[in-house]
Amino acid sequence: MELVWKAAALAVAAALLGLLLQKAEPVHALLLGLAAAGAVLTLTLGLFRELRDVFGDLCREAGIGAALTLPVLKSLGITVVGRSSAELCRDAGQSAAASALETCTAAAALYAAIPLVKLTVSLFSFGT
Numbered sequence: 001m002e003l004v005w006k007a008a009a010l011a012v013a014a015a016l017l018g019l020l021l022q023k024a025e026p027v028h029a030l031l032l033g034l035a036a037a038g039a040v041l042t043l044t045l046g047l048f049r050e051l052r053d054v055f056g057d058l059c060r061e062a063g064i065g066a067a068l069t070l071p072v073l074k075s076l077g078i079t080v081v082g083r084s085s086a087e088l089c090r091d092a093g094q095s096a097a098a099s100a101l102e103t104c105t106a107a108a109a110l111y112a113a114i115p116l117v118k119l120t121v122s123l124f125s126f127g128t
Contacts, residue, residue, distance in 0.1 A: 003047060007040045033091050037084055048077075067115055074112035078105055 014036030021029040052073060059069045082105025089098035 003043060007043055010039055010043075011036055030092055034088055037088060041080075041084060067119060071113045071116040075109040078109045078112060081105075082108070 014032055018029040018032050021032060055069060055073070059065070082101060086098040086101045086105070089095070089101060
């Protein structure tokens, strides 16, 4: 919870400062947004590491291997990076680039999940 408060305070402060800079220095406002996004994502890295470790421990206890968990974690990472980057593109006024990036992100997340899909299909096609 403390992490969310820190991230929210940082993001809101950057947004307010960005509003002040937007008219006079739009490039600086964009760079401020980029720096704030980077800082919030950096704060979040520790949480992602803890989630990965807990998720890994739970899967080991349940006897679930990396073949099931790794595609999910990869897809999560791809989605976070893609969505954050797309929003930065939108902030810069590049909505076409943001849309293309979102398409790329969706394809990459699906590609990362292929091993999970193959495993699922093999479970259902056991009797055929």
